Amino acid sequence: MSRVVVVCEGETEEEFVRDVLAPGFYGVGLYLEPQMVETSPGHRGGALNYDRVKPHLRNTLRQKSAPVVTTLFDLYKLDKRFPGFEQSRSLHDLGQRLDVLRRELHADIVAAAGCQPGRFIPYIQPYEFEALLFSDVPTLTRVEPGWQAASDALAAARAAAESPEHINDRPETKPAAHLERELSNPSYRKRRHGPIAAQKIGLAKIEAECAFFAAWLAQIRELAQP
Structure with missing residues (x-):
């Protein structure tokens, strides 16, 4: 079974991945493992600071087990230091805004981790x-x-x-x-x-009503072995 680490915004998203998402992927041979970022000493999740998000993603991608890593972060109150934030903020189309954020986050993390591009799937949920x-x-x-x-x-x-x-x-x-x-x-x-x-x-x-969320899950399903 292939391991997919889902780095989550907070405890609610962590439970959502564990109790709702993960069971839906067992049948296709994917194990979704939720994780939270340490946001302050001894505390995890919420108020994501990119200075802490980046090393967490980089270090997870560098693990010897070579998992695929994805994210489940809220667009609402996204840290201004995320790559592409200022560029995306001027865009009125939600899809275009998310495209910029995902593209810039992907480039920054892949460069930092030195990993294959396909091992990182950035996702930011609009708006929460x-x-x-x-x-x-x-x-x-x-x-x-x-x-x-x-x-x-x-x-x-x-x-x-x-x-x-x-x-x-x-x-x-x-x-x-x-x-x-x-x-x-x-x-x-x-x-x-x-x-x-x-x-x-x-x-x-949820997938029928939420196209951005559905597209993210489709990317994850593509990781399943044929």
Whole structure:
């Protein structure tokens, strides 16, 4: 079984990879291993600093086991020191912006690691993990009995965007802000509810609604042995 290290933004993404993504790839001979970057001494995940991300990716790619390495980082509040950040910020088209970020990140990390280009697959999720949960609002609002009242408001937020991944990155209208504002009794908690909701929605539905996410998983599937 081939090993694919997924370097994650935080604990929620780590659990998502472990509990939702990884089981979907076992059948094609790929083992997805989530990892988090050390963001300060003794702490991992969240507030990703590129000065710490880069050596983590470089060192992982230099391991003797030669894993393929990919990333699952949020575009929202991405560190300005990421390669291509300033260039991408002037682009209004989301796809073009992501292309610049992926291309520049790929070039910088491959050069630092001295590895084969195909062993690094950069991915940045627009605009954050919670966007994926808008793939199926009815299923999302069934995660907790008290969430049914939020169905209309969340459905409206989804309908106002081209796709779940286009729900924008302003602090008051980013995907997580909608969930934190509308979901109560109990309140939405990213680490507690995010992976559970994604698991209930299922990868097939998320991929059908989220084209950037689906394209990333397609790249990973191509690593499977024929």
